[in-house]
Amino acid sequence: KAVVSTQSTGVIVALALITFGQLSGFSAVMFYSVQVAHTAGLGKSSTDLFLVSEGVFLSNVIGVIWSLCVIDQLGRRRTLLASQAGTVLSLLAVILSVNLVDRSNDHYVPIPDYVSEECRATQCTACIASPHCGFCFFNTTYGSTEGYCLDATAAGHSLLDRCEIAGGYFQSSYCPSQSNYMLLIAMAAFVIFFSLGLAPVPFMYASEIFPQRYRDLLTGLSISTYYTLTAIVNLAFGFLYPILGISNMFLIFLSITLAGFLFTLIFTPDISGRSPETIHLVFQEPWCKCGGSSSGRHSEYSTILSSPEHCD
Numbered sequence: 001k002a003v004v005s006t007q008s009t010g011v012i013v014a015l016a017l018i019t020f021g022q023l024s025g026f027s028a029v030m031f032y033s034v035q036v037a038h039t040a041g042l043g044k045s046s047t048d049l050f051l052v053s054e055g056v057f058l059s060n061v062i063g064v065i066w067s068l069c070v071i072d073q074l075g076r077r078r079t080l081l082a083s084q085a086g087t088v089l090s091l092l093a094v095i096l097s098v099n100l101v102d103r104s105n106d107h108y109v110p111i112p113d114y115v116s117e118e119c120r121a122t123q124c125t126a127c128i129a130s131p132h133c134g135f136c137f138f139n140t141t142y143g144s145t146e147g148y149c150l151d152a153t154a155a156g157h158s159l160l161d162r163c164e165i166a167g168g169y170f171q172s173s174y175c176p177s178q179s180n181y182m183l184l185i186a187m188a189a190f191v192i193f194f195s196l197g198l199a200p201v202p203f204m205y206a207s208e209i210f211p212q213r214y215r216d217l218l219t220g221l222s223i224s225t226y227y228t229l230t231a232i233v234n235l236a237f238g239f240l241y242p243i244l245g246i247s248n249m250f251l252i253f254l255s256i257t258l259a260g261f262l263f264t265l266i267f268t269p270d271i272s273g274r275s276p277e278t279i280h281l282v283f284q285e286p287w288c289k290c291g292g293s294s295s296g297r298h299s300e301y302s303t304i305l306s307s308p309e310h311c312d
Contacts, residue, residue, distance in 0.1 A: 010209045013268055014222050017080070017202035020260025022229035024087055025253030026194045028237035029187060030056060036246060037184060052184065059188040063195025076201050077270035083197025084261040090193055091254040093186035098125060098247040101175050101183065121149045121245075124175035129242035134172030136163035198260075208271060 029036070037052040071079045101124065119133035127135045127149035134152035151159040152172040163170040206222035207215070241249045 011218060011221075014202070014206040014209060014218065015225055016263055017205055017260070017268065018222055018226050019229060020256060020263060021194075021198040021202050022226060022233060023253070024194065024198060024257040024260065025091070025233065025237070025250065026191070026198070027230045027233050028249075028253075029190060030060070031234050032237060032241075033187060036187070055184065055188060056191055059191035060195050063192040063199070066192065067196045067200055071197075071200070075270050076204055077264065077268055080197040080201040080264050080268070081261065083193050083201070084257060084264060086193030086196065087190060087198060087257050088254060088261060090186055090190035091250055091257060094183065094190060094250050095247050095254065097183035097186050098250065101125060115149070116151050119149045119151050123245055123247075124149075125247070126242070126245040128171070128173065128175055129245070134158060134163075134170050135175065136166070136168040136170050138168050205268075205271065 033056040034049050034053050037049070067079065074082065116132070118130055119127065121127040121130070121133065124135045124147070127133050132152060133149050134156070135147055136150050136158060137147040147168060150163055150170070152170075153159055156170075156172050158164060158168075158170045203222070203226075207219050210218045237249060244252075
């Protein structure tokens with residue numbers, strides 16, 4: 001009860017930063033990078049898949065090193081805002097890349113009555129995501145991928161060879177496209193920008209903004225939230241991306257990351273340069289401030305509802 005009454009603002013900020021960070025999709029990219037890349041056509045061999053996986057982890061290392069070099073110069077808040085802005089742009093690039101891979105036209109299905117409900121996807125990546133379906137291509141040139149989704153056999157052919165008989169090229173494991181490497185670059189940029197600030201800064205806030213007597217308890221709460229959300233994101237992504245498609249999943253991550261950027265911009269003060277004994281004082285005044293603080297120590301905290309009509 002004492003923790004809630006005195007540290008509520010700090011708890012909200014710490015948990016919100018961790019929540020927005022985890023719901024931006026980083027753990028899904030790390031765990032499902034090979035599947036996403038394979039679906040988009042990067043991974044026609046085990047060597048390609050190995051390079052994709054190692055490339056993602058190398059991007060993580062680059063982001064961590066970059067963070068170590070700039071976080072003290074920029075400060076916690078600026079580093080976090082830069083990370084979130086870069087993550088938003090990277091997610092936009094991922095969505096654009098998937099859409100370029102996915103430019104398919106389901107305008108011609110020769111035997112629609114024989115296509116199962118599971119394989120009635122109109123986009124290649126959504127079709128390939130199902131283990132029982134594959135996409136029948138008739139034109140694999142850039143920007144003109146025309147075809148339709150069909151049931152696949154265990155041997156990787158279309159059921160009853162419908163695609164092959166119609167003169168198409170059937171693929172049940174990836175979507176051929178000349179824009180595949182753009183997706184890989186966008187995913188690497190996403191990992192780098194996330195590692196810059198969204199990975200370390202929320203834990204810095206969680207470990208620094210609470211007074212010493214509550215620090216162990218509330219830091220433990222923050223870490224528990226982190227691992228719980230990691231499990232939720234990984235399970236949800238694996239279940240939902242065959243249903244919603246890769247592009248829509250990353251659109252959800254983009255929306256959450258943009259909301260996190262706005263939260264940081266409006267509600268999160270900078271704690272750089274403060275002593276550990278005084279950092280928690282920044283969070284002991286409410287967001288609604290009228291007339292400011294007599295000590296002036298909270299001058300950097302944004303006044304969200306400062307007009308008199310919003311104050312008691």
